[in-house]
Amino acid sequence: MKTKQQRYEALVHAFHADIYRYAVWLVKDKSVAEDIVQETFLRAWKSLDALQDEHAAKSWLITILKRENARRFERKQLPMVEVDEEFLFDEIEPTQVSMQQRDIQRLLAGLSIEYREPLVLQLIFGMSGDEIAQQLDLNKNTVMTRLFRARNQIREALVTQSNLRGAKNG
């Protein structure tokens, strides 16, 4: 039988990357995201015995992370403000990320939270509409509408941008 420690380590290895990415897209700040991820896994360790179904681990961790994120605002008594979008990608080496890639990241970060969150769940965790609906406690139609609007906004913005650039260059 696996010890609790082994289960925990397996959980960390399996999910830390996606959980971290999700946190970054949620809070749009890498160091804050890292703090939240650490809190999340500490809490996960404490209640690891409650996790019976390993298949539920992903959504369980996401739930813990969202709670930890909310707690952060309670602690600091900050209003829920969206952080400036320029925040995140300055550190990424430009050679790694194409100009368009960077535009897409900006646009994704620029989406309001209710559009960004379901989209990120779908993109990072490959969740279905039903799964997202369950995770966010929304009905599926709402989720599908938000996903549609999120992609629509990004695509239209990209089209506008490339038209603008094209116009400038031309």
Added chain:
Amino acid sequence: MDELEFRRRVYADPQTTDEAVIAAAKADASKQAFWNDVKSLDKKLEKATHIAVPTDLAHRLIWQQSTKLYTRKKQKTRGLFAVAASIALVVGVSFTLWSQWLNADLQSQLLTHVAHVEEEISHAQKPADLTHINARLASFGGYLEQGIDEIEVANYCYLGAAKTLHLILKTAQGSLSVFVLPEHENRVLPDQFSNAQFKGSLLNLSNRNVVLVGGQNADLSWLEDKIEQRLKFSA
């Protein structure tokens, strides 16, 4: 499926396997083109979400957990150790006090005890007749051949660890006490002793110790004689 509905479904889930969407795309090249476009956008989006994860994050998560666990265990052990130490201390101190009390100076215990003799009389069963006294003396291996009229109370009293028989006599000189000490009482007692209020004397009857205590001015000699004559111990 109309254009809007098609777009809605494709945007909501570019990887959809919805038959109606597939059929619509097959039937209409422009819809298929739109879908391909969205799919390629989605690849870029997926790539965009793929932020570099700090390389040591997993190790740090495991590390922070094990250090927390370790400190908590250590605190727990420390706590337990502290509790154990406190218990040991309390037990040690109480035992010391207890054994000190048990082995405290017999002389002072006697003198302190008789200071409360009036209270003892008021609680005791009175009067103590000869049968009653002898019944109690029996556990000390002794008996009174003849009663002593003045004996009012016969009580077992503990002086430290020693169970004694305390006889209280009501006399014109006030209350007098006779203590029959147990056979194995090792504490040394002088033949004569006193404090500001009381005085006592030790009698040795067939290797058994009997102590008489009375007020500072009381005459104990007549009582000594009576006890020596009447109190007998079987070997």
